[in-house]
Amino acid sequence: MLRSVIRAAPRVNVLRAAICRPQILTTVRTYQVATAKTVLKTSYDSVEDYSSYKHNLFTHRLPESSAEQSAPLVALHSRLNLPSTFALSTLSQCLNLLFKDDGLANNFGLNTLGKTMLSYYVTEYLLIHYPRLPMSVHNAAVDSLMGTSALYEIGKSWGITVDTTSKLDKFLGEENEFLKYGKLRYISDAEKEKVKETGVEELVDGVTEHSREAEAYASAVRAIIGGLYTHSGEDTAKKFIEDHILSRKIPLDQMFQFSKPSAELVRLCDKLGFDQPISIRLMAETGRASSHPQYLTGVFVGTEKLGEAIGSSLNESKTRAVINALLAYYLYSPINAQGDKIKVPSETNYKFEGIIGIGDVAI
Amino acid sequence: MPIKAIPKISLARNGVGAFVAPCHRITVQYCNWGGSSTGLRQVLSSGQLDHIARQKKYTFFEVVKKSGHPSLTFHYNNDTTQVVDIANLDSEKIVEKLEEYSQRSGNKLIKFNHKVMSNNDSVRGIWSPLHMPKGHRHKI
Amino acid sequence: MYIRQLVTGTFRTVKLTPKLSPLTTTRSIYLHKGPRVAGLKRDPQEALVNSQGLKYELTDDNIKHIKTYLGDKYSIPDDIVLQVLTHKSFGNGIKPYNEKLAAMGSKLLSFYLAKHVTKSANKDSFAINGRNLDVLGSPISRELGGLFTLGVFAKQQGLNQVMFWTTRNANLGFESSGELRISAQMMYALIGAVNFYHGKEVAELFIQERLIDQLEKITVDLVSGKAE
Numbered sequence: 259m260l261r262s263v264i265r266a267a268p269r270v271n272v273l274r275a276a277i278c279r280p281q282i283l284t285t286v287r288t289y290q291v292a293t294a295k296t297v298l299k300t301s302y303d304s305v306e307d308y309s310s311y312k313h314n315l316f317t318h319r320l321p322e323s324s325a326e327q328s329a330p331l332v333a334l335h336s337r338l339n340l341p342s343t344f345a346l347s348t349l350s351q352c353l354n355l356l357f358k359d360d361g362l363a364n365n366f367g368l369n370t371l372g373k374t375m376l377s378y379y380v381t382e383y384l385l386i387h388y389p390r391l392p393m394s395v396h397n398a399a400v401d402s403l404m405g406t407s408a409l410y411e412i413g414k415s416w417g418i419t420v421d422t423t424s425k426l427d428k429f430l431g432e433e434n435e436f437l438k439y440g441k442l443r444y445i446s447d448a449e450k451e452k453v454k455e456t457g458v459e460e461l462v463d464g465v466t467e468h469s470r471e472a473e474a475y476a477s478a479v480r481a482i483i484g485g486l487y488t489h490s491g492e493d494t495a496k497k498f499i500e501d502h503i504l505s506r507k508i509p510l511d512q513m514f515q516f517s518k519p520s521a522e523l524v525r526l527c528d529k530l531g532f533d534q535p536i537s538i539r540l541m542a543e544t545g546r547a548s549s550h551p552q553y554l555t556g557v558f559v560g561t562e563k564l565g566e567a568i569g570s571s572l573n574e575s576k577t578r579a580v581i582n583a584l585l586a587y588y589l590y591s592p593i594n595a596q597g598d599k600i601k602v603p604s605e606t607n608y609k610f611e612g613i614i615g616i617g618d619v620a621i
Numbered sequence: 622m623p624i625k626a627i628p629k630i631s632l633a634r635n636g637v638g639a640f641v642a643p644c645h646r647i648t649v650q651y652c653n654w655g656g657s658s659t660g661l662r663q664v665l666s667s668g669q670l671d672h673i674a675r676q677k678k679y680t681f682f683e684v685v686k687k688s689g690h691p692s693l694t695f696h697y698n699n700d701t702t703q704v705v706d707i708a709n710l711d712s713e714k715i716v717e718k719l720e721e722y723s724q725r726s727g728n729k730l731i732k733f734n735h736k737v738m739s740n741n742d743s744v745r746g747i748w749s750p751l752h753m754p755k756g757h758r759h760k761i
Numbered sequence: 762m763y764i765r766q767l768v769t770g771t772f773r774t775v776k777l778t779p780k781l782s783p784l785t786t787t788r789s790i791y792l793h794k795g796p797r798v799a800g801l802k803r804d805p806q807e808a809l810v811n812s813q814g815l816k817y818e819l820t821d822d823n824i825k826h827i828k829t830y831l832g833d834k835y836s837i838p839d840d841i842v843l844q845v846l847t848h849k850s851f852g853n854g855i856k857p858y859n860e861k862l863a864a865m866g867s868k869l870l871s872f873y874l875a876k877h878v879t880k881s882a883n884k885d886s887f888a889i890n891g892r893n894l895d896v897l898g899s900p901i902s903r904e905l906g907g908l909f910t911l912g913v914f915a916k917q918q919g920l921n922q923v924m925f926w927t928t929r930n931a932n933l934g935f936e937s938s939g940e941l942r943i944s945a946q947m948m949y950a951l952i953g954a955v956n957f958y959h960g961k962e963v964a965e966l967f968i969q970e971r972l973i974d975q976l977e978k979i980t981v982d983l984v985s986g987k988a989e
Contacts, residue, residue: 288936288937289908289909289936289941291900291909291983291984292903292904292907293900294898294899294900295898298895298898300895300899302896302899305901305981305984305985306901306977306981308878308879308880308881308893308896308901308902309881309882309883309886309893309896310883310886311886311893311895311896311899312883312885312886312887312895313887313895316887318887319887319889329681329682330646330681332678333645333646333678333679333680333681336678336679337641337642337645337679337680338639338641339639345889345890348889348890351889363887366894366898367894367895367896367897367898368889368894370875370894370897370898371875371879371894371897374871374872374875375872375875377871377872378868378869378871378872381864381868382865382868382869382961385861385864385865389861392623392624392626393860393861393864394625394626395624395626396861396864397626398626398627398628398629401628402628402630402631403631405628405630407630408631411630411633412633414698414699414700415633415635415641415643415698415699416641416645416698417641417642417645417646417696417698419645484894485889488879488889488890488892488894489889489890498639500638501638501639502638502639505634505637505638505639506631506632506633506634507631507632507634507740507741508629508631509629509631509632512627512629513626513627513628513629514624514626514627515624515625515626515627516623516624517623517624517625518623521623522623522624525623528855529854529855529856541751542751542752542755542758543751544750544751544758544759544760552751554749554751554752568749568751603956603957603959603960603961603964604960604961605960608960608961609960610958614841614844614861614862614954614957615860615861616844616857616858616861617849617854617857617858617860617861618623618624619623619854619855620623620853620854621623
């Protein structure tokens with residue numbers, strides 16, 4: 259008990275200790291150890307016996323025979339072209355986010371596994387193919403591929419639908435009992451039965467109905483990737499990620515927002531160790547005296563042109579040219595001697611041909 | 622921070638990599654009594670619909686018995702539905718409609734008056750008058 | 762006046778070779794020594810020194826810990842070793858630093874660990890295809906690849922003896938000075954660098970051979986509250 263109190267000591271204590279008693283500093287722990295999700299009621303024999311962990315909140319997994327009778331589930335399986343090794347019961351589990359669903363296991367573990375796998379493959383793809391992206395843009399690019407909104411869009415495009423009818427409604431409407439196993443389940447029965455006022459949205463802790471739905475879809479998509487890994491192995495899951503997620507187009511050129519482009523370019527050239535200074539030169543112009551002049555400006559280091567742009571004022575063309583030079587550097591994507599995309603580390607016969615990002619500059 | 626990132630969602634390119642059929646659910650509604658459902662009843666009783674459903678494993682077929690004119694409702698993955706009236710159509714025409722609408726993307730049909738529709742920039746770039754040799758430039 | 766009294770600096774003249782450029786420029790750069798003055802460029806000889814007083818350069822002494830640890834099997838180029846050891850905070854990010862390498866390494870490590878912990882399953886668990894996913898999300902599974910475990914590992918193996926980073930206060934302890942975090946990031950970068958140069962298969966073998974046992978020990982102590 260005492261230990262846990264010490265562990266949770268806020269940073270203020272550290273500062274105080276630094277002022278008064280520097281000698282005991284090393285014993286003060288600021289590191290917050292991860293805690294278990296108590297709602298799952300996880301039990302284990304010993305901490306390091308991974309096979310003994312069990313969520314006691316759940317009592318069973320869906321039997322395969324029940325899953326087979328759910329038409330939307332079978333259709334989803336076939337629509338995603340999943341291999342026959344991927345059990346329908348697991349696919350159904352991927353779509354279940356409920357913690358209280360008559361003891362039926364949910365997608366918590368599958369989602370976690372899918373998330374780690376997806377983030378590795380997405381990161382690897384971006385780091386190899388866009389090695390020079392600034393970290394902020396790199397993170398935004400990761401989000402554009404596997405963020406909640408992107409995965410929501412993907413989940414929607416897979417034709418996953420939400421189970422919105424309550425138990426009572428299902429009974430009264432004589433709905434097939436297996437239908438729900440093929441639908442996304444994240445709304446509890448109590449919520450389903452709540453009378454909703456159209457046009458009024460409830461906002462709890464910044465979570466709207468829409469963002470909850472998006473998060474549920476994203477979780478299901480990640481869980482399906484996790485499930486594919488468990489059933490069919492890493493290669494199949496990797497192919498699936500390539501086909502469904504890495505095949506999307508990332509609008510990288512629209513994701514930069516520069517605050518001081520010129521200063522950044524100067525600093526960047528400094529970091530790259532160019533021995534000649536940057537010069538910005540006017541290359542061509544037309545209509546200086548008219549109401550619509552055009553200037554063509556280039557950014558040079560020695561005789562090398564880094565970028566150029568047209569603008570309707572000298573200042574505009576200069577800024578555009580500098581930004582073009584920066585974008586040309588940041589968006590560089592290496593290719594091999596044959597002119598193809600280079601291999602990523604997870605491919606067979608991998609040989610490193612690209613470059614490693616050296617980090618962005620501070621200004 | 623010198624550079625801020627502008628969050629964007631990646632663009633879907635269905636068919637690059639994997640292709641997922643946009644029509645995920647078809648509701649077939651018929652009436653057991655009315656004359657306008659004769660064609661559809663024939664499709665159902667002859668096992669033709671079963672045959673189609675077996676071919677289109679990726680679509681969830683729902684058969685609803687309800688009085689009134691028969692209809693086909695197609696649910697697409699962009700949250701749109703298309704209701705097709707099939708009153709008084711014979712079985713061949715109904716199968717045709719099923720095939721046609723189940724292959725659609727769910728987007729509205731539009732008239733597109735340009736040669737190319739693309740997410741990508743032109744590879745040739747835009748012609749610039751300022752890159753001509755100095756003597757050949759247009760003077761204002 | 763005040764500044765001029767403080768400053769003791771050297772002037773260096775950089776002459777550009779006229780062969781490269783039609784323009785001949787001569788630049789006089791004043792490199793400032795002593796306390797920081799806004800707007801003045803600091804002398805790299807003085808600025809690029811870490812908190813232990815070690816100069817930033819590619820010498821055998823600086824990279825030998827990492828090189829011997831990696832051995833021939835997992836060797837990476839010398840300049841990449843130096844990049845692994847350099848943190849973003851050093852020299853205001855003017856030298857190649859390990860952020861991207863660490864991004865690669867941390868993702869690979871957590872993916873490997875997720876595979877590692879789910880490998881076996883008990884009979885009565887809700888295992889899927891022989892994999893027990895219930896362990897994911899538990900403290901041990903989350904801490905195995907965590908900052909604490911990796912930071913302590915780097916210290917135990919003596920890999921963090923030479924690192925180029927800047928701290929607010931070097932007199933603080935391992936954890937509070939931020940060394941733990943920086944060491945952990947260095948470890949991630951090391952895994953990332955092996956992945957970059959040898960591919961995923963070899964990098965996973967590297968984790969399995971060199972890291973996993975020790976990481977498990979540290980994490981078990983941490984999670985069960987035994988770590989000091």
